[in-house]
Every structure is written in C-alpha cells, then in structure tokens.
Amino acid sequence: MKMTNQMKLSFLSKSVNESFARTAVAAFITGLDPTMDEITDIKTAVSEAVTNCIVHGYRDSVQTVYITAATYPDNRVVIKIKDKGCGIEDIEKAMEPLYTTCPEGERAGLGFALMQSLCDKVKVASKPGKGTTVTLHRKLAMRGQDDSQE
C-alpha cells in the first residue's frame, strides 16, 4: 500500500532526547486525527524503543538514533527506530517479559512486552556488533475519513 506521509529524524543518543523523539512522532501522526489514548500508546512504545537504543544499543555512549515514520491510507502508522549499536544475540529471549541485561540500572525488562501490548505488530531485526531496528505497526481507528488523504 502506498504511504500517505513520511518523516525521518535522527538525533544524538542523549537521554534528554527521549521526550523529544516521542513528542515528534506524536506531532507527526496528528494528521490522522488520533484519540488521546492512541497518542499515549504510540508515545509510550516509541519511548521504549528509543530508550533501548540509548541504554542498551549504545550503552550510554553518544551516537545517533534514527527514526522513520510513515502513514498509510488505512490509517496505519509504521515507525522504525534504529541504532547502530551492539545488537542483540538472542532476540526471542530479549523479548521475553522481565528479561533484562541491565537490572542494576533499575530496568524492569518490560520494554518489549509494553511495545507488544501497545502495538498491533512489533518486528525486531538485529545483528550483534551491527545494531538493531525495531518496527512498530499500529492501526488507528478511522475517524473523519474525508481529510485523511491530503
């Protein structure tokens, strides 16, 4: 399906940019007329993925995080969050609820579990030493059909 809109964003992996990233994605999707709950869901999922790039991917070294977001005519939003950091050895294990490699930082190990409950689909592609890309798919309820295709 052809996308109706797209944006690309890159920023330094500083924790102060976590709020910038989720707010920017939320602003981008306002054209789809989302509900407050939908905005909160997407902000939370994006915050999880971006925080993972900063905390795990780059292990607090300052590099670049990349986001691409696209919208589709059926009110789907697809958001890719990418780092060129350490990568994940065992993706399946990493996605298990409560699994964390960083308990001393008070991580709960619930980031992926949250992304999965907040989105329709979560895809993770990762190579050790190369980096990680998380793709979030979320369909928004169709409201105000007519102006959704500008």
Place this chain on the structure above:
Amino acid sequence: MPVRVYLADEIMTAHLLGDIDHHSSREIREEIDERAGRAHPSRLVMDFRDVTFMDSSGIGLVMGRYALMQELEGELVVENMPEHIKRVMKLAGLDRLANMESGRTRR
C-alpha cells in the same frame, strides 16, 4: 526537578511531576533515595497525580522504591495514578507482580 519530597512525622511523600522516563527517573530516584536514606520514613507515598507520561522506566522506579522501603522496613504506597498510567502498570503486569490493589502497594 521532576519530584518534590515532603516529610511529615514518619511519612515521606514524593510528589512526582511531568514525564517519567529513563531521563527523568534517575533524578527522581536519587532525590527520593537520598532523602529516605537520611530520614528512614515508615511510609513512602509516591503521588502520581501530576504525572503526564510514564514508560517502563516508571515501573523500574516503583519496583526500586518498593525494594528500598523493604530494606528500611517501611511500606510503599502508590497514590493517585491517572488512568493512562494505571494502564501501563497493568499492561506491564505490575498488578500481578506487586500487590497493587486500589492503587496501594503494601509490604
């Protein structure tokens, strides 16, 4: 500062403000732990009424303060969670991990 900490008798209240994420939770954690470590309150109340956003970092924050209050032999109470934050807690299954009935986590 994303938190204001008050002490009255043996009860310490942490009034949380704004967005709780990985960035802000560090400062919140340090402030609460420093104050609680000195005052040894019998109860720590985390007041969420003015929290505008929370991701899994907030869950780590609550779980960590729960452990802290166990160490200090006190109790943790989580209060005034807005609906959207309760949702994150539930989606993350925290209501099953900790005893959080009607917004209270007791030792």
